[in-house]
Amino acid sequence: MPKFTLNGQEVEAKAGQTIIQAAGDHGIEIPHYCYHPDLPIDGNCRMCLVDVEKMPKLTPACTTIVNEGMVVRSDNPRVKEAVRGVLEFLLINHPVDCPVCDQAGECRLQDYYMVYGLHTSEIPLGMKVRKRKVIDLGPMVVLDQERCVLCSRCIRFFDNVTGTGEMQFFGRGDHVAIGTFEDRPLDNPYSGNVVDICPVGALTSRDFRFKCRVWFLHATNSICAGCSTGCATRIDHRDGAIFRMIARRNPEVNRSWLCDEGRLSFHELTRSERVIQPSIKGSDGVQTPITWEDALQSVDQRLKQIRDANGGSSILGFGSPSATNEGLFLFKRYLTEQLGATQFEFRIDSEDKKVLDEEDQILRHFDKHPNSMGAIKLGLISDDLDGIDGAIRAARDGRIKAAVIIYFNPLVRRPSDDEAEGRIIELIDELKYSVVLAAHKADWHASADVVLPVTAWSEEEGTYTNFEGRVQFAAKAIESAGDALPIWEVFAMLIHASGAESRWMSAENVFATMTERSQPYSRITFEQTQLPGVVLASS
Amino acid sequence: MKRAAKVINVRDQAEKESSFAKDVLGPLVGMGLTINRMVDNLTGKVNATIRYPEERRAYSGRLRGAHILTAREDGSPRCVACYMCATACPADCIYIEPAEHPDPLIEKYPARFDIDMLRCVFCGFCVDACPEEAIIMSRETELGAYTRAETMWDIKRLMSRPELPEFGLGYRPNEKLVDSTIKFVPKNKEKKRLAGRVTLKEDVEMIAHVTFDPTKD
Numbered sequence: 001m002p003k004f005t006l007n008g009q010e011v012e013a014k015a016g017q018t019i020i021q022a023a024g025d026h027g028i029e030i031p032h033y034c035y036h037p038d039l040p041i042d043g044n045c046r047m048c049l050v051d052v053e054k055m056p057k058l059t060p061a062c063t064t065i066v067n068e069g070m071v072v073r074s075d076n077p078r079v080k081e082a083v084r085g086v087l088e089f090l091l092i093n094h095p096v097d098c099p100v101c102d103q104a105g106e107c108r109l110q111d112y113y114m115v116y117g118l119h120t121s122e123i124p125l126g127m128k129v130r131k132r133k134v135i136d137l138g139p140m141v142v143l144d145q146e147r148c149v150l151c152s153r154c155i156r157f158f159d160n161v162t163g164t165g166e167m168q169f170f171g172r173g174d175h176v177a178i179g180t181f182e183d184r185p186l187d188n189p190y191s192g193n194v195v196d197i198c199p200v201g202a203l204t205s206r207d208f209r210f211k212c213r214v215w216f217l218h219a220t221n222s223i224c225a226g227c228s229t230g231c232a233t234r235i236d237h238r239d240g241a242i243f244r245m246i247a248r249r250n251p252e253v254n255r256s257w258l259c260d261e262g263r264l265s266f267h268e269l270t271r272s273e274r275v276i277q278p279s280i281k282g283s284d285g286v287q288t289p290i291t292w293e294d295a296l297q298s299v300d301q302r303l304k305q306i307r308d309a310n311g312g313s314s315i316l317g318f319g320s321p322s323a324t325n326e327g328l329f330l331f332k333r334y335l336t337e338q339l340g341a342t343q344f345e346f347r348i349d350s351e352d353k354k355v356l357d358e359e360d361q362i363l364r365h366f367d368k369h370p371n372s373m374g375a376i377k378l379g380l381i382s383d384d385l386d387g388i389d390g391a392i393r394a395a396r397d398g399r400i401k402a403a404v405i406i407y408f409n410p411l412v413r414r415p416s417d418d419e420a421e422g423r424i425i426e427l428i429d430e431l432k433y434s435v436v437l438a439a440h441k442a443d444w445h446a447s448a449d450v451v452l453p454v455t456a457w458s459e460e461e462g463t464y465t466n467f468e469g470r471v472q473f474a475a476k477a478i479e480s481a482g483d484a485l486p487i488w489e490v491f492a493m494l495i496h497a498s499g500a501e502s503r504w505m506s507a508e509n510v511f512a513t514m515t516e517r518s519q520p521y522s523r524i525t526f527e528q529t530q531l532p533g534v535v536l537a538s539s
Numbered sequence: 540m541k542r543a544a545k546v547i548n549v550r551d552q553a554e555k556e557s558s559f560a561k562d563v564l565g566p567l568v569g570m571g572l573t574i575n576r577m578v579d580n581l582t583g584k585v586n587a588t589i590r591y592p593e594e595r596r597a598y599s600g601r602l603r604g605a606h607i608l609t610a611r612e613d614g615s616p617r618c619v620a621c622y623m624c625a626t627a628c629p630a631d632c633i634y635i636e637p638a639e640h641p642d643p644l645i646e647k648y649p650a651r652f653d654i655d656m657l658r659c660v661f662c663g664f665c666v667d668a669c670p671e672e673a674i675i676m677s678r679e680t681e682l683g684a685y686t687r688a689e690t691m692w693d694i695k696r697l698m699s700r701p702e703l704p705e706f707g708l709g710y711r712p713n714e715k716l717v718d719s720t721i722k723f724v725p726k727n728k729e730k731k732r733l734a735g736r737v738t739l740k741e742d743v744e745m746i747a748h749v750t751f752d753p754t755k756d
Contacts, residue, residue, distance in 0.1 A: 104621075133646065210647055
């Protein structure tokens, strides 16, 4: 643990840390373009120059490893003058097209110019070296060579993270530009990350292009619901609409990356119509809207009638691996404690096996649900039934009469998902009574007895358990459509409707009860579910 | 050190300085001025009342009236949909929808650009914020309409301004640049004679040019 002096303050660094990392740990930001915590160090941008005592020249902070007794200054006039000079060089051929650049507002060139630059450019616009603009690099990325500061973050990303090596420098001198060979599109499943890591406006998102200026957006920390990896993300939204999702750094799970499918998964929320109010099937077989109170009373009464006639084991709880832990916990609690149900299941397509299957070596898993592991840990799994096929058989045999079904459209769709919906229709058709909790409308809702609107991912707060059993919190970003309620609230109201005590006011309250009542979650606290999350002890 | 305030007794002073010139001629001089005014008014030399709308006051060249979106040489909007005006707008009355421009050097243009004239407070912040001199103000202040929909000015209305010859250009920081792009024929000869006691430091003049109509290509 080397100790060194940083701007006159004695601080401690971890062994092997560079100056920029140690300074970052102590809250001092040294300006940089090419340095990125999850990429190999390159040291080409020269923005991070610092003054180290007894070194004759200024030295880059990103490549210099901290030694015992080093005396480093990042704030003296010598450093500031050098950084200003470097910035002036970087801006020599910059087109200054901030008005049309999507990066404006979160651009490192703008930020550092305001802090270190504030110089007048010696190069008039007409004398600048022009390069190519608006180059289409596939479905995720648009390249503008003029705005580039040649930090090579994107090149290093494709060389070291995905290993595909699509991007490279071309040309010499001040004509150097980044690009792909023959402008071939980036078609690897992680190409969207270069937009996040590009410190300037050279690589911008095709999907987010011109959608909204970034200073209008509100950021909410969330967890990607695209697969069982549980990558940390930030949802940027405005006026109740999500505009983009970008990666948030979680060194334990996704580092700084996010796959393209996950990045675009929020579009799925608005792709189909939403369920906006509870509806109940009348004697004529048509779904008619009804208030929440009446719907829940009716559901509670009918389920109790079926329990009294056929016993608790005739009621099936069919959960969803896309629901939050809190929702699934109260769902199970209502059915077991109020109705004596014993049968629980959530598997449509053997999610319990797929949850650990890696789709590639970087992030993605084959199971496209965020909380399959949570459903397993909460015991929504039955060896008897072994998935939806067993449930359909049991319903056909008459062992199961009624079911409460939670179903969410997967945010990352696979061809097999249509088949999964087909299996649910089969199950509903075999049942005497069925309650469906869903966020999006589907044709098959017509055959259910009651349809209740629930909030989808990003519209509710809650925790998700990823493939390795890491419990992570996702905050609420936008308001839900219509009268939709979070699943935990629906079941808290149902518990109340059936006459038991129900005092949960937030997902955090439910989480507290869950840590008391559910063994796998017993040793964790709500605070721990914030970044980087907490891994459940394996049982 | 305290200094005692000097006290002046006005009445004493008046009595002391009382004289024929002050008591008799003073009021007469004042009366003369009033009568002169009256004569000027009666003969029409100076008239505080103007016959609006046939007669109008000459407004300042920097008056902030209804907006104009300026055009490039080919008639397309200069605006690049950067949202600076919408960001600066305190009344939140500007709605922009950007689109991709086929020319990579322009890159972005507004597919929609609406100003809600009922919400607008005519502060001119949008004009100051614009990095492209794409939005300027005219001297048009008569914005009455029969329906709310008419007060929602879209990009076509903001660019082709048939009213321009009547009112002329208003606030525009970079006059040289803007005036070289906006061309129109003033309809009425601007009245140089100012009504009442309104005085303007600058001489108000119109620039005579070709009619400005971007829809004609």
